[in-house]
Amino acid sequence: MKKSDQTTDSQSPRPPSAPERNYHGRIFSTPEKDKYLDSVQLDRLEKSFREWTKAAPRPDVLRSRRRILLIFLIIRYAGAKLHEAANLDPGRDFEFDKGFVILGRARGKSSHRRKVQLPEKLCHEIRSLISDPSLNKGKQGMFQTDPGFVRRKFYERAEACGIPKQLGAPEVLRKSRAVELMQSNLPLPAVQMLLGHSTPNLTSSFVSFSEEEIQQVTRLIVEKEFSRKTSARNSFFGSIRTIEQGDIQTRVEIVTLGGHVVTTVITNDSVQRLGLKPGKTIAAEVKAPWVMLSKNGHGLECSADNRFNGTVDKITRGAINTEYVVRIADGTEVCAIVTSDSSRRLGLAEGDETWVFFSSYSVVLMSE
Structure with a gap:
């Protein structure tokens, strides 16, 4: 280039109408x-x-x-x-x-x-x-x-x-x-x-990942891209920060390359099957219908573990459903699909600030 x-x-x-964005x-x-x-x-x-x-x-x-x-x-x-x-x-x-x-x-x-x-x-x-x-x-x-x-x-x-x-x-x-x-x-x-x-102007959250870890992330996405075997629209890539195991299920925290924390709860058997451990590079996926939207900071008042502030980049309206593409702080795109009735109540427009949030039970982990 x-x-x-x-x-x-x-x-x-x-x-001109779009607010300043932090990339x-x-x-x-x-x-x-x-x-x-x-x-x-x-x-x-x-x-x-x-x-x-x-x-x-x-x-x-x-x-x-x-x-x-x-x-x-x-x-x-x-x-x-x-x-x-x-x-x-x-x-x-x-x-x-x-x-x-x-x-x-x-x-x-x-x-x-x-x-x-x-x-x-x-x-x-x-x-x-x-x-x-x-x-x-x-x-x-x-x-x-x-x-x-x-x-x-x-x-x-x-x-x-x-x-x-x-x-x-x-x-x-x-x-x-x-x-x-x-x-x-x-x-x-x-x-x-x-x-x-x-990359002289990368933030510390990016720099904390080694070249090998970034190569692992790249491998995950190019293999997924080449095979196109999944329909999930939203993917987060990073490394596992903590694993907290309970009697039946385990809570896993992932730190993305952009510095965000994504939380998921999976079965203990899944932890063993995926070979999860702190520091392992992993992909976390969330289907668009599981992502919810909120205006005016209301996303902070819900019980969802995963909450991100962003800006609406694109809206595709249909008779039954409406699709929103929201870009969060590090540039990652998050897609949400809501009913068109809910969309009218939200009153969001392209360029508006919004919150996206989803439950830890909605996150699916994808390992190599």
């Missing part, structure tokens, strides 16, 4: 919709690349297209820069057993290399592709091809599936991956680490 894409809140456009050190602002691809467009573009590769008329063309496909997949899922993807060394820069690709270069005595998590299924596919001896031009040459040629093919594939040519650029795909992960509630430190950004 270019430096021009790294903006602070004070530089980011904001609707806790956010240095990435979501660009205008016409400047990045959403997940549906990214999937369509990937399908276009795959079909184009399979349709190669000759073996030499197939080899060339497979190289382009490999570069696309690394940029699409690892947020790599074009030159980073094109200079990968299959023998050095992949840790397939752990699911990592290593991007960047060592410069003198300092290293600017970073490990980026890839989905397990994608690792198997890439491993299979690069094991093809016909692709091997020497260990360090397997990915190498003319950057101008790569760009032309990216533009062509975008236009082939109805996407504006300029949105097929490698830089746009890298930016789109960052937006996609942030919209999936991957915490900002993990997105910054993935992109290779420095």
